[in-house]
Amino acid sequence: MARIGMLTPSSNTVLEPVTSRLLDDLNRESRDGRERCGVREAATAHFARVRVTEISLEARSDGQFADEPMLAAAALLADAKADLLVWNGTSGSWLGLERDLALVRAIEAATGIRATTSSLAMKEAYERLGVRRLGLVTPYADDVNARIAERYRELGLECAPALGCGIRENERFARVPEETIEAMIVEAAGSGRLDAIAVVCTNVNAASLAVRMESVLGIPVLDSVAATAWQALGLLGIDGRSLAGRWGRIFEYG
Incomplete structure (x- = not known):
């Protein structure tokens, strides 16, 4: 079983239930097809929150995405022995992917765990x-x-x-x-x-x-949210193609 650690905006109420439903579908397929091999679940998601309340181009909004709170959340997820750490937010789409790539490098250096983001x-x-x-x-x-x-x-x-x-x-x-x-x-x-x-x-x-x-x-x-889960599964070597009929065409590329 793979553990996906997700850094989550504090005011977000969508990504956790949606990701959980998506992975429930995947795990149901895994149990049906592989239970005789003793495999119970393909992947589970675990969440730590980072304070994010406003999306704008103001400096106070940009400051929400500083490395320090992200690294604190990543450290908590590392305690759970996550196999992958994901910033499940799209700030890189307006701040620029270089910002996300720098965050990924910082998380990986601090935790030793591979990382990615929704924008990537x-x-x-x-x-x-x-x-x-x-x-x-x-x-x-x-x-x-x-x-x-x-x-x-x-x-x-x-x-x-x-x-x-x-x-x-x-x-x-x-x-x-x-x-x-x-x-x-x-x-x-x-x-x-x-x-x-x-x-x-x-x-x-x-x-x-x-x-x-x-x-x-x-x-x-x-x-x-779905694209983030799709990439996370791919990085973990988990076949998510069975999800395409319920969660979108991108999963055909699992």
């Missing part, structure tokens, strides 16, 4: 799916979305369009109705020829919409 997971998903032009859907304010689009252009990705809800309080992201997220996904897909839709935020539940939306739209719908 999304980048890998884009690469695996051959995405160059995407529709961006977030709960964020327009200035944050514009910064994400700018960072994505640096990676060779075009965001056309970038749709948001204008919210800055992180806890409120989870209150955006699934119907609203679904409507935004459909609106984004109608803007032109896209390679994928990306829902960038780990505090909105687009994971449960992905399969239905992919069937309707004919393109991948990437949810940040």
